[in-house]
Amino acid sequence: MTKKEEMVIARYEHGGERFEILVRPKEAMDLRNGKSVSLSDVVISDTIYKDIKKGLKASPSSLKKVFGTTDFEEVARQIILKGEIPLTAEQRKEILENKRKQVIDYIARNAIDPKTNLPIPRTRIEMAMEQAKVQIDPNKDVEGQALQIVKEIAKVIPIKIAKALIEIKVDPKYSSKVKSQLHNLGEVKKTNWLGDGTLVAEIEIPAGAQQEVIDKLNSLTKGEVEVKIVLVK
Structure with a gap:
């Protein structure tokens, strides 16, 4: 049994209609914030209400009017994402x-x-x-x-x-390894292979992440990398 203090009424109003469902507040906020949460762990019951305290259920026509569907999971998800969720x-x-x-x-x-x-x-x-x-x-x-x-x-x-454009030059021993990780470091703008297998590349990164990216490159190459800040804009 869910304790009373662990449930709240999530409410959504639109077009003169009101919809309410019982939810667990922490899980509801986790879902709203993009975390991987099962809807069944969020909602307390599978009923959409017009007024929970009065026990009035929302009509299928009002659900169709506002949400375009009467499917409980779709409606409940929209109420959680768009509505008000009271918190302790x-x-x-x-x-x-x-x-x-x-x-x-x-x-x-x-x-x-x-x-x-x-x-x-x-x-x-x-x-x-x-x-x-x-x-x-x-x-x-x-x-x-x-x-x-x-x-x-x-x-x-x-x-x-701001964004920073950085140029990197990687020793042949680590060039393939770094090349495979470039997309994880930033937006790849240019790559070029020199005759000896050296990798030269330019990537755009969030300007505040300069040291973070440099540290990752040094870790990948055991320090055998040259990094130059080309442009900050």
Whole structure:
């Protein structure tokens, strides 16, 4: 039996119609955030309501009107993805902290100091967010929030989202190994093989990930790689 405190009413309103289902809040938020969660682990019952407290079920015609289907799984998924999911104070705190870390990770990986073209330390980003009194929204996606937050903290520190184009030259001993991993490091712009088997390539990466990519290349080649930052834009 699911404890009362472990279930909440997920609600979606559209076109003058209201739809409600009982869900487990943590699993519902995990599903909304793109994690691999079975719908059966999220919903408490297989009924779509108009008003759960009054025991009123949603009519098939209203489901068809708003969702284009009466299929329970499809409707329930849309309610969870688009609707409101109430959270306990503890759940909200945990979700906010996780979303905050994800936003900071995104900014640290994608942003640079435009004065130096160098990545900005996470601690500096966190401090700037505090100074700018940034608020994290648990229901908004990471990238969208991060881009807005960069605009806000740009009033406090020099910062911008940018891409870096890097050129790498790999010793023949490791060239094939690195070639197979290039697509995991960034967007491959150019590759060229020299007569002795040396690999020369250009890849575009998030500007804040420069050191991360260089470290991975050094790990793949035991340090036998030349890396040059060609352009930051």
